[in-house]
Amino acid sequence: MSFVRFENVGKIYKSGDVEVRALHGVTFEIEKGEVCVVVGQSGAGKTTLLNILGGMDVLTEGNVILDGRDISSLSTKQMATYRRLDIGFVFQFYNLIPNLTALENVEIASQLSKNPLNSEKVIAAVGLKDRMNNFPAQLSGGEQQRVAIARALAKNPKLLLCDEPTGALDYETGKSILKLLQEACKKSGMTVVIITHNSALTAMADRVVKIKNGTVASVKLNDNVVSVEEIEW
Numbered sequence: 001m002s003f004v005r006f007e008n009v010g011k012i013y014k015s016g017d018v019e020v021r022a023l024h025g026v027t028f029e030i031e032k033g034e035v036c037v038v039v040g041q042s043g044a045g046k047t048t049l050l051n052i053l054g055g056m057d058v059l060t061e062g063n064v065i066l067d068g069r070d071i072s073s074l075s076t077k078q079m080a081t082y083r084r085l086d087i088g089f090v091f092q093f094y095n096l097i098p099n100l101t102a103l104e105n106v107e108i109a110s111q112l113s114k115n116p117l118n119s120e121k122v123i124a125a126v127g128l129k130d131r132m133n134n135f136p137a138q139l140s141g142g143e144q145q146r147v148a149i150a151r152a153l154a155k156n157p158k159l160l161l162c163d164e165p166t167g168a169l170d171y172e173t174g175k176s177i178l179k180l181l182q183e184a185c186k187k188s189g190m191t192v193v194i195i196t197h198n199s200a201l202t203a204m205a206d207r208v209v210k211i212k213n214g215t216v217a218s219v220k221l222n223d224n225v226v227s228v229e230e231i232e233w
């Protein structure tokens, strides 16, 4: 069975009398150790999909299975544990704690985990050995995103979820962040899901899920995965 499975997933947001159907009939799979890029235009439903997979939102129809466990049937409390132990998040805006150093930001996350990696080693692995005692405000955007990635990786999660991870970065810095994610995936066997509106990024993915109007337009396996340096957009 696949590591991640979406089975006929639907999501309707209700506010008052207004209903928005953000996802419907979404079915796809991701194998362990893959980089999966979920691509689609603004409003297509990418963030909704990622939030459901990360246990930050609940679906209204269907099932989501991660590593043999049906996460769509978890209680609120089980969902909190799932977010804490199983998922690493990387967002567009790094969401670091401003009054903690880079290292402390990583340590605080690893303390939540049952089986964390060594924080200093992970910080070194993202290229910030010499900056680990700096506060976020003393780091560039790209460096802050590296800290955010280190924070997510140090938890040693089952799944790393990234929502437009380069959205706030310039071209070259964005590329170096994607390279880091691709390498982290290949070295550690971590399964990584990246959502983006930038279809050029599909070239770095093992699997590409295209979302259109809340539904899956296509799922493609990439038999010619390109390293990030070779991609241009």
Ligand SMILES: Nc1ncnc2c1ncn2[C@@H]1O[C@H](COP(=O)(O)OP(=O)(O)OP(=O)(O)O)[C@@H](O)[C@H]1O
Residues within 6 Å of the ligand: 013, 014, 015, 020, 021, 022, 040, 041, 042, 043, 044, 045, 046, 047, 048, 049, 197
């Ligand atoms: N909390 C919410 N309440 C009501 N509607 C919502 C909510 N969140 C998202 N939507 C709607 O669901 C649809 C899908 O939104 P979603 O944010 O998942 O798209 P997206 O592909 O991530 O877009 P973007 O790239 O602009 O972030 C949109 O029509 C959006 O307006």
